[in-house]
Amino acid sequence: MITPLAPYLPLAVVLLLAGLMAMAIPQLTTRLGPKRPSAIKSSPFEAGSESSGPARQRFAVKFYVVALLFIVFDVEAVFLYPWAVNFQALGWFGYVEMLVFAATLIVGLIYVWKKGALDWES
Amino acid sequence: MNVELVLFGAFALLTLLSAGLVILARSPINSAMALVSTFFFLAGIYVLLWAHTVAVVQVLVYAGAIMVLFLFVIMLLNLGESAHRGKPTLSRILGGASAVGLLGVLGITLSRVPAQPANLGPQAQATFGTMASIGQSIFTQWLLPFEAVSLLLLVAMVGAVVVAKSRI
Numbered sequence: 001m002i003t004p005l006a007p008y009l010p011l012a013v014v015l016l017l018a019g020l021m022a023m024a025i026p027q028l029t030t031r032l033g034p035k036r037p038s039a040i041k042s043s044p045f046e047a048g049s050e051s052s053g054p055a056r057q058r059f060a061v062k063f064y065v066v067a068l069l070f071i072v073f074d075v076e077a078v079f080l081y082p083w084a085v086n087f088q089a090l091g092w093f094g095y096v097e098m099l100v101f102a103a104t105l106i107v108g109l110i111y112v113w114k115k116g117a118l119d120w121e122s
Numbered sequence: 123m124n125v126e127l128v129l130f131g132a133f134a135l136l137t138l139l140s141a142g143l144v145i146l147a148r149s150p151i152n153s154a155m156a157l158v159s160t161f162f163f164l165a166g167i168y169v170l171l172w173a174h175t176v177a178v179v180q181v182l183v184y185a186g187a188i189m190v191l192f193l194f195v196i197m198l199l200n201l202g203e204s205a206h207r208g209k210p211t212l213s214r215i216l217g218g219a220s221a222v223g224l225l226g227v228l229g230i231t232l233s234r235v236p237a238q239p240a241n242l243g244p245q246a247q248a249t250f251g252t253m254a255s256i257g258q259s260i261f262t263q264w265l266l267p268f269e270a271v272s273l274l275l276l277v278a279m280v281g282a283v284v285v286a287k288s289r290i
Contacts, residue, residue, distance in 0.1 A: 005126065008169060059197040061286055067191040068282035072275050074187040078179050079271070082257025094261050097269070104272035108279040117283045 065117050076105050130170050137163040150196045154189060161185040172251040 044051045143156035161184045168177035249255040
């Protein structure tokens with residue numbers, strides 16, 4: 001009987017190892033590391049500077065725009081995979097197809113750029 | 123015992139558990155994290171259905187990009203833990219009604235699925251659902267829809283800029 005699982009055995013091994021490591025390393029550091037707590041050491045770490053204010057603050061909408069645009073280009077990249085796999089078989093016709101596809105998105109990129117959506121300081 | 127059957131059972135159970143966590147978790151961040159694991163276990167079910175490409179795209183786009191967007195929205199709105207639970211608001215009634223409607227549609231569809239799966243033969247099974255075979259049909263048979271997707275993505279890009287950028 002043919003199974004769809006055979007090529008996924010290495011992936012399963014990697015996932016298993018990653019999961020075991022993620023569980024083992026924090027455990028090892030807490031079990032083996034020395035524990036000499038002080039008031040400064042147990043304060044929340046914030047990139048070396050003293051922490052100020054609550055952790056939950058509203059994020060700027062700029063992050064949202066970048067994330068939305070990222071999804072659009074991510075979906076475009078997804079379409080590149082099946083094209084790249086068939087690149088030899090499709091030949092020049094496939095190349096022009098992908099050029100038309102990419103050109104439409106480059107128009108969008110130019111629009112986004114000109115509108116200043118990629119400028120962080122604005 | 124069949125390995126695929128065991129894996130399907132495990133993936134299905136874990137998908138249901140994490141999907142339940144999505145709606146039961148108090149903090150929206152925990153809901154989003156449970157949604158990530160739902161997407162991962164769904165990808166496992168896609169693999170068992172021979173839908174290799176769909177599984178990869180599921181992890182790449184949904185568990186990757188879409189979840190980042192969800193987290194940004196949660197942080198953008200600065201949602202804390204939901205304080206008032208169980209109050210029947212209009213959006214909750216509508217949400218519940220649409221969930222019941224979806225359940226009905228899924229039930230009708232499931233009852234129409236033939237009991238015996240279609241036999242594609244070993245030749246079709248070897249290439250079914252792979253990147254190569256899907257690319258072959260996208261770039262020959264489904265060329266126009268593929269190019270239309272680029273227009274859809276363009277509209278999405280312009281829409282994102284118009285909606286979000288005008289308010290800053």
